[in-house]
Amino acid sequence: MALSNMTSDVEAIEETSSSVGKRVPNWVITTASVSIAVALWEIFGRDVNPIFGSYPSAIFVAFVKLLKSGQFLPAARDSAETLCLGYILSVIVGIPLGLLIGRFRVLEAAFGIYVVAGYAMPLVALVPLLVLWLGLGLSVKVAVIFLMAVFPVCINTWVGVRAVPRSLVDVGRSFVASDAVILRRIIFPAALPYIVAGVRLAIGKAVVAMIIAEFFTAISGLGGIIINSANNFDTATMFVPVVFLMAFACGLDALIGLIERRCMPWQAEIGGREGA
Amino acid sequence: MAGISLVGIGKTFAQRSKGRDTVIKVLDDLTFDVADGEIVALCGPSGCGKTTALRIAMGLEAPTKGHITVDQRRVKGCGHDRGIIFQHAELLPWLTAKANVMFGLEMKGIRGSAASDVAMSYLDLVGLSASAERRPHQLSGGMRQRVGIARALAIDPGVLLMDEPFGALDAQSREGLQTELLAIHAKTRKTIVIVTHDLDEAVILADRILVLGEGRLQEVIDVRLPRQNRDSGTLRAAPEFTDARFRLWQALHRNTSPIMVSGNSTDGIV
Ligand SMILES: Nc1ncnc2c1ncn2[C@@H]1O[C@H](COP(=O)(O)OP(=O)(O)O)[C@@H](O)[C@H]1O
Ligand SMILES: [Mg+2]
Numbered sequence: 185m186a187l188s189n190m191t192s193d194v195e196a197i198e199e200t201s202s203s204v205g206k207r208v209p210n211w212v213i214t215t216a217s218v219s220i221a222v223a224l225w226e227i228f229g230r231d232v233n234p235i236f237g238s239y240p241s242a243i244f245v246a247f248v249k250l251l252k253s254g255q256f257l258p259a260a261r262d263s264a265e266t267l268c269l270g271y272i273l274s275v276i277v278g279i280p281l282g283l284l285i286g287r288f289r290v291l292e293a294a295f296g297i298y299v300v301a302g303y304a305m306p307l308v309a310l311v312p313l314l315v316l317w318l319g320l321g322l323s324v325k326v327a328v329i330f331l332m333a334v335f336p337v338c339i340n341t342w343v344g345v346r347a348v349p350r351s352l353v354d355v356g357r358s359f360v361a362s363d364a365v366i367l368r369r370i371i372f373p374a375a376l377p378y379i380v381a382g383v384r385l386a387i388g389k390a391v392v393a394m395i396i397a398e399f400f401t402a403i404s405g406l407g408g409i410i411i412n413s414a415n416n417f418d419t420a421t422m423f424v425p426v427v428f429l430m431a432f433a434c435g436l437d438a439l440i441g442l443i444e445r446r447c448m449p450w451q452a453e454i455g456g457r458e459g460a
Numbered sequence: 461m462a463g464i465s466l467v468g469i470g471k472t473f474a475q476r477s478k479g480r481d482t483v484i485k486v487l488d489d490l491t492f493d494v495a496d497g498e499i500v501a502l503c504g505p506s507g508c509g510k511t512t513a514l515r516i517a518m519g520l521e522a523p524t525k526g527h528i529t530v531d532q533r534r535v536k537g538c539g540h541d542r543g544i545i546f547q548h549a550e551l552l553p554w555l556t557a558k559a560n561v562m563f564g565l566e567m568k569g570i571r572g573s574a575a576s577d578v579a580m581s582y583l584d585l586v587g588l589s590a591s592a593e594r595r596p597h598q599l600s601g602g603m604r605q606r607v608g609i610a611r612a613l614a615i616d617p618g619v620l621l622m623d624e625p626f627g628a629l630d631a632q633s634r635e636g637l638q639t640e641l642l643a644i645h646a647k648t649r650k651t652i653v654i655v656t657h658d659l660d661e662a663v664i665l666a667d668r669i670l671v672l673g674e675g676r677l678q679e680v681i682d683v684r685l686p687r688q689n690r691d692s693g694t695l696r697a698a699p700e701f702t703d704a705r706f707r708l709w710q711a712l713h714r715n716t717s718p719i720m721v722s723g724n725s726t727d728g729i730v
Contacts, residue, residue, distance in 0.1 A: 351546065351548070351550050352550060352552065354520055354546075354550070355546075355550050355552065355563075356567075357520060357538055358518055358519075358520060358538050358543070358544045359538070359540075359563070359564045359567035359568070359615065360537075360538050360539060360540060360567055360568075361567045365567070369563070370552065373552070373554045374552075374554075376554075448554065450553055450554050450595050450597065451554075
C-alpha cells in the first residue's frame with residue numbers, strides 16, 4: 185500500500201505529459217485492494233474464536249470503546265512522541281554517518297564493520313540491559329528506537345554514496361570545490377534516492393522498536409494497551425493499536441513520499457516507470 | 461592569458477586482474493606546449509591515453525612523472541586557470557541549466573545576483589538563455605554539451621580542455637557546435653586543447669594537431685586553413701583542408717598500436 189502511494193504522483197505526471205488513453209489512478213487501485221482485503225477479513229474472521237483472532241468491525245467497536253474510556257488518545261500521543269523522537273534522532277545521526285563512511289575509505293574501514301554488525305544486532309535481547317543502564321523512562325525507549333532505526337538509514341546512505349558516479353565528483357574537483365562542498369552539494373543530492381529509501385525503511389523498524397520498548401519498560405503507551413488486552417484475552421482490543429500503528433506507518437511513509445517529490449522532482453522525471 | 465605545457469608526463473595505472481598485479485603504462489614521456497590563444501587537437505588510436513593526458517592537464521589525475529605548467533607556472537591539482545568539458549557534459553541532474561553554470565561560479569567565490577548575471581550571459585553566449593530554467597534531462601545532448609561549455613567558460617579560465625566534446629552528437633549538431641566554438645574562440649581567445657577522433661573536426665578547429673601513440677607525442681601536423689574565410693563549407697573545400705586531413709589520416713595509420721601492458725609484477729614496466 186505504501187509503495188503504491190509513493191508512485192501515484194509520478195504516474196500522474198506521466199499521464200498528463202503523455203495523455204495516451206485513460207488509466208485507473210493508483211489511489212483507486214490501492215483503495216479497492218484495501219477494501220477487498222478488509223471485506224475478506226470481515227467475512228472469514230467472524231468464524232474464528234474471538235480469542236484466537238478478530239475481524240474489522242469488532243476491532244472498530246473496540247476502538248470506539250477505547251476512545252470513550254479515554255485510554256487511547258493519551259497512549260497514542262505518548263507512543264507517537266517517543267517514536268518521533270527516536271526516529272528523528274536516527275535520521276539526524278544516520279545520514280551524516282553514512283555520508284562520512286561512504287565517502288572516506290579510512291572511516292569506512294574503521295567504522296563500517298560496526299554499522300553492519302549493529303544492523304544485525306538482536307536488539308530484543310539487549311533491551312533488558314538498556315533498561316538497567318537507562319531506567320524505565322523515555323530515554324530507554326528513545327534509545328531502543330534509535331538503535332533499531334539508525335542502521336538502515338546509515339547503510340542506505342553509505343550504499344548511496346558509493347553509487348555516486350565518479351564523474352560527478354570530478355565536476356566538483358575540477359572547480360576546486362572542497363571536500364565538504366563536494367559532500368554537501370554533489371554526493372548528498374546524488375545519493376538522495378538511496379537516503380530516502382533508508383529513511384522509509386527505518387519507519388517500520390522504529391514502530392517495531394517502539395512496541396518492544398513499551399513491552400519491556402513501564403507498561404505504557406500503545407504497547408501497554410496491547411499487553412493489557414492480550415492478558416485479558418481481549419483480542420479485538422489488542423488489534424486496535426496494531427492496526428493503528430500500521431496505518432500510522434503508512435501515513436508517515438506517504439508524507440515522506442510527498443516531501444521526496446517536492447524536494448527532488450528530477451528523480452521522478454528521470455526514474456519514472458514506463459507503461460502500466 | 462595563458463598557455464599550457466605538459467612536461468615529460470608519464471602515467472601508469474596499477475590494476476589487479478586474476479590475482480596478479482598488472483601495471484598499465486598509459487603515458488610514457490609526453491611533452492608538448494600549447495601557446496596562448498592556440499587551438500590544439502589531440503588525436504590518436506582509442507586507448508592511447510588522450511583522456512588520461514587531458515585529465516592530468518586538468519589536475520584530476522596526478523602524473524606518475526613529469527609536471528604541468530600553465531602560463532609558465534608549475535601547477536598541481538585543479539585550478540580556476542583551467543576548465544574542462546567532459547565527453548558526456550556531466551551536468552548535475554538536480555540543478556537547472558543556469559544553476560549548473562552558477563555552481564562553477566560559486567566554487568570560485570562569485571555568488572548571488574553576480575553569479576546569476578554571469579551565468580545568464582554565458583548561457584546566452586551558447587544560445588541557451590531560453591532554456592536556463594530547464595533541468596539536464598529536459599535538454600537534448602547538444603544542449604547539455606552547450607551548458608557544459610558555458611559552465612567551463614563562465615569561470616573565465618585561460619585554458620579550456622575538451623574531451624571529445626561533440627563525439628556523442630549527430631553530425632548536424634556537431635557541425636553547429638564546432639562553428640560556435642570557433643566563434644567563441646574568436647571572441648575570447650582562450651587556449652583550447654581538444655581531444656577528438658574525428659579527422660574533419662581536428663582539421664576544422666585546430667591550429668596544430670598532435671598525434672599520440674605509445675605514450676608519447678608521435679607527430680605534429682600544422683594546419684594552415686585560410687581562416688579569415690569563416691564559412692565552414694568554403695573551408696572544407698579548401699585545398700589546405702584536404703591536405704591537412706590527408707596528412708592526419710596518414711599519421712593515424714602509422715600510429716595504430718595502442719597501449720602497452722606488462723603481464724607480471726608491479727615493477728615490470730615494458
Ligand atoms: N583509472 C584507470 N585505471 C586503470 N586503467 C585506466 C584508468 N583510466 C584509463 N585507464 C586505461 O588507460 C588507457 C588509456 O585510456 P584513455 O586515456 O581513456 O584513452 P583514450 O581517451 O585515448 O581512448 C586505457 O587502456 C584504459 O583502460
Ligand atoms: Mg577518451
